[in-house]
Amino acid sequence: MKAVCLLSGGMDSATLAYLARDQGYHIYCLHFNYGQRTERKEQASAKKIAGLLGARELIEIDLSYLTRFGGSSLTDHNLSVDRYQEDREGIPNTYVPFRNANLLSIATSYAEARGADAIFIGVQSQDYSGYPDCRPQFIDTFQRLVDVGTRDETCIRINAPFLSMTKKDILIIGVHLKVPYEHTWSCYQNEEKACGVCGACHFRKAAFESLGLCDPVPYEED
Amino acid sequence: MKAVCLLSGGMDSATLAYLARDQGYHIYCLHFNYGQRTERKEQASAKKIAGLLGARELIEIDLSYLTRFGGSSLTDHNLSVDRYQEDREGIPNTYVPFRNANLLSIATSYAEARGADAIFIGVQSQDYSGYPDCRPQFIDTFQRLVDVGTRDETCIRINAPFLSMTKKDILIIGVHLKVPYEHTWSCYQNEEKACGVCGACHFRKAAFESLGLCDPVPYEED
Numbered sequence: 001m002k003a004v005c006l007l008s009g010g011m012d013s014a015t016l017a018y019l020a021r022d023q024g025y026h027i028y029c030l031h032f033n034y035g036q037r038t039e040r041k042e043q044a045s046a047k048k049i050a051g052l053l054g055a056r057e058l059i060e061i062d063l064s065y066l067t068r069f070g071g072s073s074l075t076d077h078n079l080s081v082d083r084y085q086e087d088r089e090g091i092p093n094t095y096v097p098f099r100n101a102n103l104l105s106i107a108t109s110y111a112e113a114r115g116a117d118a119i120f121i122g123v124q125s126q127d128y129s130g131y132p133d134c135r136p137q138f139i140d141t142f143q144r145l146v147d148v149g150t151r152d153e154t155c156i157r158i159n160a161p162f163l164s165m166t167k168k169d170i171l172i173i174g175v176h177l178k179v180p181y182e183h184t185w186s187c188y189q190n191e192e193k194a195c196g197v198c199g200a201c202h203f204r205k206a207a208f209e210s211l212g213l214c215d216p217v218p219y220e221e222d
Numbered sequence: 223m224k225a226v227c228l229l230s231g232g233m234d235s236a237t238l239a240y241l242a243r244d245q246g247y248h249i250y251c252l253h254f255n256y257g258q259r260t261e262r263k264e265q266a267s268a269k270k271i272a273g274l275l276g277a278r279e280l281i282e283i284d285l286s287y288l289t290r291f292g293g294s295s296l297t298d299h300n301l302s303v304d305r306y307q308e309d310r311e312g313i314p315n316t317y318v319p320f321r322n323a324n325l326l327s328i329a330t331s332y333a334e335a336r337g338a339d340a341i342f343i344g345v346q347s348q349d350y351s352g353y354p355d356c357r358p359q360f361i362d363t364f365q366r367l368v369d370v371g372t373r374d375e376t377c378i379r380i381n382a383p384f385l386s387m388t389k390k391d392i393l394i395i396g397v398h399l400k401v402p403y404e405h406t407w408s409c410y411q412n413e414e415k416a417c418g419v420c421g422a423c424h425f426r427k428a429a430f431e432s433l434g435l436c437d438p439v440p441y442e443e444d
Contacts, residue, residue, distance in 0.1 A: 059287070059290060061287045062284070062287070065281070065283045065284070065328065066331060068281060069331055069332050069335035069336070070335055095373075096331070097330070097331045097334035097335050097372065097373075098327060098330045098331040098334055098368075098371055098372055099331070100371070101323075101327040101330065101331075101367060101371050102324075102327045102328060102331060104327075105320060105323040105324045105326075105327045106287065106324060108319070108320045108323065109288060109291055109318070109319045109320040109321070109323075109324060110291050112319035112320055113291035113292055113319050114291070132370065132371050132372055132373055132374070133371040133372075135370060135371075137370045138367070138370050138371045141363065141366050141367045141370050141371070142367060144363050144366075145323060145360070145363045145364060145367055146320075148354065148357060148359045148360050148363050149320055149322070149323050149354050149355040149357075149360045149363070150319065150320055150354055150355075151317075151319075151354055152354070
C-alpha cells in the first residue's frame with residue numbers, strides 16, 4: 001500500500017505521516033513552498049521528518065504563483081500576520097484562497113501517477129479558524145471530485161484523520177507514535193524562535209500544556 | 223464583471239476568451255506551462271491572443287511538477303504521442319492525471335484573489351477522448367467544490383460552454399467572433415508545422431473542412 005502525505009513540516013503533518021506509516025503504508029511525501037514567510041524553516045523540517053520516517057520519496061513543489069495572486073498575510077509580506085484572538089469574527093488574514101484544493105489536486109495527480117491508494121492531509125476543522133477549505137464538506141466534495149476526475153480503475157481515498165480532532169488529540173497520537181517534535185516548525189513568523197502569539201503557536205502551546213508536556217521547540221518568551 | 227480564462231493558446235481556448243469578452247467580462251488570462259512538448263509554441267500563441275483581445279492580465283504558471291510525476295506522453299518525452307484512432311478503447315496516453323483539477327484550483331485561487339465572478343474553461347466531453355477530468359460530472363463536482371471551499375461571500379461560476387459542443391460548433395462561434403485562428407496552436411507535436419495526425423490536429427482539421435474553410439495554420443502534408 002502506498003500513501004501520499006502532505007508534509008508541511010509542522011506538528012500536525014509530521015504526526016500524520018507517522019500515523020500513515022503506522023497503518024502500513026509506504027510513504028510518498030509532498031512538500032509545498034508557496035512564498036510563505038517560514039518557507040526555509042518548514043522545508044528543513046519536512047526533509048528531516050521524511051528522512052527519519054523512511055519515506056520513499058519527498059517531492060518539493062513550488063507554488064509561488066499563489067504569492068503572485070496575493071491576498072494573504074502568509075504570502076504577502078506587506079501584511080502583518082493576525083495575532084490569535086478568541087473573539088475574532090470572520091476568516092483571519094492568513095487564509096490563502098482555495099489553497100487546500102491546490103494541494104489536494106497536486107497530491108491526486110501524484111497519487112494517480114504512482115498508483116497510490118491514499119492521500120493523507122492534516123487539516124483540522126475544530127481548532128482552526130474558519131478557513132473554508134478546511135471544512136468536512138470540502139474534504140467530502142474533494143473525494144467525489146477524485147472519484148469522477150481520475151481513471152475508472154483508479155481508487156484513491158482522501159484521509160483527513162485530524163478533521164474533527166483537537167491539537168491535543170493529535171499530540172496524544174504523536175506522543176504514542178514517538179514523533180520527533182523537536183524537528184517540526186509550526187509558527188507563522190520567521191524568527192529564530194517561535195513567536196508564541198500567532199494562531200499556530202497558540203494552539204500548539206496549549207496542546208503541550210494540556211498534556212503537561214514540554215514543547216521541545218524554543219519560544220521567544222522562554 | 224471579471225472572468226478568469228484558461229488560455230492554452232489553442233483553437234478552443236482562444237474562442238473561449240473571445241466568447242467571454244463578448245459576454246461583457248473583463249478578461250484575466252492564465253496560461254500553463256507543464257513541460258508539454260509544445261510549450262513555447264503555446265506560450266507565444268497565448269500571449270498574442272491575450273494582447274489582441276485586450277486582456278487585463280496574463281499570468282503564466284509553471285506546472286512543471288506534473289512532468290516530475292510522469293505518466294503522460296504530453297510531458298514524458300520518452301513516450302510517443304498516440305495517433306488518433308477512431309476505434310481505440312480506453313484513455314489515450316496524452317492524459318495527464320487530474321490535470322484539469324490542478325488548472326481549475328489555480329484559477330479559483332486567482333479568481334477569489336481578484337474578486338472575479340467567473341472562470342471559463344474550454345473542455346469538451348464529446349469529441350475528446352474520454353479524459354475523466356473532461357466529463358460534465360467533473361465540472362459539476364468542481365463547481366460544488368468552489369462553493370464549499372471559498373469564502374461564503376465569494377461567488378464564482380465555472381463556465382464550460384463547449385462541454386457538449388463539437389469542434390465544428392466551436393469554430394462556428396469563433397468565426398462569428400472573428401477569432402484570429404492564424405495565431406493559435408493545437409498540435410501535440412513540436413514541429414515547425416502541425417503534424418496533421420495527432421488527436422488535436424485530427425479534430426481541428428475536420429472542423430475547418432466541415433465548414434468548407436481553410437485552416438490558416440500550415441500542416442506537414444500541405
